[in-house]
Amino acid sequence: MMWHMTEVKRRATVKDVALQAGVSRGTVSRVLNGQPYVSIEARDAVDQAIANLGFVPNRAARSLVTQNSQSIGLIVHEPHSVFVEDPNIGSILLGANAVLSDADYQLSCLIADSQRDIERLSRYLNGGLIDGVIVVSARVADPITRAISTLGLPAVYVGHPRDIGNADFVSIDNRSAAREVTSRLVATGRKRVGMIAAALDRDSGSDRLAGFVDALGARFEPQLVENVPLYSYADGQAGMKALLERSPDIDGVFAANDALAAGAIEVLKGAGREVPRDVGIVGFDDSAWATRCVPALSTVHQPAIEVGRAAASSVLAQLRGEPSAGGTLISCPIVWRDSA
């Protein structure tokens, strides 16, 4: 017989399986959870029935009794533009998913895009459908952060480890990378190395500047640093112009990201300086800008997949009751191309 409409066939339950297998619901449950003390025959009968009936356990019911759900939320709380354009967040997702998948956890990515979202999310987290969370970019005094901490939900924060108390976090090691880049600029004979620093209100921005200062040590000259507000091409141009005006003999520049570096290169060219001959320049992110620049940009690669993996591992560890890892800093490989 054929049917046209999708039948609303009642889904099989443990009871149905038990009936068909000729055992009790308890036994079915034991088989389901791979517990010992089940006879071969019983197990076979149950497996058989499960297959026949196409039975799949209802996770809501299971969650209700076990008080856990085998799923982890990943909350993305970023402005539209970042969410849409930043390739790192996709990689973080993929990395986290890989680790969680291996542990048989379901990753569920949740978007916080409006006040309403935030409120619904706080409720959702309370709802018992999620065992732990990875938060990509918490905000200060965020209701979500608050909900998480009052709830004692295992959590790990990615990227902005400020204002989250002593919770676990995972971040790339901005400071070390900046230090390394700057040192190399110096080591290759650059005498007057400057920096276009940006977004100092974010840890990424301030840490990159800190690394730059570290590396220069006593040789650090404040007038060789120009602070600009955003990680943007336009700000890169503005920053480079300022630097060039203040210190015409500048021969090395660490730009806090690739877009800034691209803007800087543009200005440098306009001023008749050749990169890397006259001025060496290094960016940060290893984004699409890097390979499209001429010359191709030397830059810091962000191992975003690793960040995702580490974040997932941390939540999993918390779930197992292991002592907190605290903060994890992922170190970034530097990609030396042609610009320095």
Add this chain to the structure above:
Amino acid sequence: MMWHMTEVKRRATVKDVALQAGVSRGTVSRVLNGQPYVSIEARDAVDQAIANLGFVPNRAARSLVTQNSQSIGLIVHEPHSVFVEDPNIGSILLGANAVLSDADYQLSCLIADSQRDIERLSRYLNGGLIDGVIVVSARVADPITRAISTLGLPAVYVGHPRDIGNADFVSIDNRSAAREVTSRLVATGRKRVGMIAAALDRDSGSDRLAGFVDALGARFEPQLVENVPLYSYADGQAGMKALLERSPDIDGVFAANDALAAGAIEVLKGAGREVPRDVGIVGFDDSAWATRCVPALSTVHQPAIEVGRAAASSVLAQLRGEPSAGGTLISCPIVWRDSA
């Protein structure tokens, strides 16, 4: 008193609320669900107690009885590269989330990145934690697609409306957009308009070609179309070279996407043709390539947010039991810049 450890305080239940409010659990439930027939006093007492106790209903328990979970899954089943780089998927998510959020549904984005993921997902969908799904890029004979249809789960497919039977889908209207672009090329005086077609195995690729053919009608000349495998810069170069060789008098090109168009422009410049004076060229996607090209690319904008919104609306409609919308084609605005 201060406390150092996060107490594992048992979460309040309806029972606790009922007790504190001096009413029955039934009444608490009625308040929770905004049902009528609750006295003002009772309601106040319950609200009070809820606030005191910081009570949040357990969704697993609620799902168990109501058989629905107020959450919708969005399954992303794309190769890594697409997932990481394609800005459209981010926009689709945002669009879908906006609509679902308004309807008080939680969007949960699920990643299918491995065989294991796919199997776990199929089980997850069966688990009753999800009321409906939006599938971004189903595969042929995909276990997920199969699970969805045997389950009768309300679903809508985004982007690849092939092989999904008569299920609802949402897609951009590739064909109309291609038609419009081509017509305009002709209308602005181009006499020999060609196309670099790509990815003909995907509906996006074949539909764009179909639109091109539509627009040209009787004037269509097969030798003015070059098929290349991928939507890539390199294939754009190859395609343009072939076209130029076969038809040196070509004066208009519709490239199936922006990367192809960028490659084509490069080749055209190398061949001493000026864009748009000698050859007019139009891309597709309105991606980052478009504004970085010189001259800036005229191209088709993909309203990905709209796609997300439409997909979400469709699932919601199915959930309300409304008659299926079938397929929805979202029309794409064309952005005329400098290349044609």
Add this chain to the structure above:
DNA sequence: ATGAAAGCGCTAACAA
């Protein structure tokens, strides 16, 4: 090794 039975936290049907 297995069955019976008690609940997980909530909603909904039924009385009152």
Add this chain to the structure above:
DNA sequence: TTGTTAGCGCTTTCAT
């Protein structure tokens, strides 16, 4: 208008 009660589908003692 409200309280009582019976489950939703599963796991988990506790007997046996």
